[in-house]
Amino acid sequence: MVEQFVGNWTLASSENFDEYMKAIGVGFATRQMGNMAKPNLVISVDDSGVISMKSETTFKTTEIKFKLNEEFEETTADGRKTMTTFTLDNGKLVQLQAWEGKKTTLEREIQDGKLTAVVEPGTIKTPNRCAFAHNMPIKSQL
Secondary structure: OHHHHOEEEEEEEEEOHHHHHHHOOOOHHHHHHHHHOOOEEEEEEOOOOOEEEEEEOOOOEEEEEEOOOOOEEEEOOOOOEEEEEEEEEOOEEEEEEEEOOEEEEEEEEEEOOEEEEEEEEOOOOOOEEEEEEEEEOOOOOO
């Protein structure tokens, strides 16, 4: 089911990203760069079920590799060290990040041919919403 997320995606729109970054403690300079970034997101999966998620911007490239339902340590683009778990829930790819007593949930799903993402930082009820346009398919193997 994760195969529906495989591909090359480019950010098309974003709402409330600055508020989200403030809520998780990202500093002013990093927020400014984050607000200007238009990431390209490349998602692939290999034959053993390892998923790769690579985010590329003019400022920074980050990549994580993981298996569903297995917790791992992630270093986020803003430098946080989180314990992260990905699951599939009703067609959504759900990412839970936990660090220093805080939590963020990110739900990705495919809607009308776009990859949408909703990020909720803990108790903040103004989620960051973004949509990624699908550029071109890539091979599902790394």
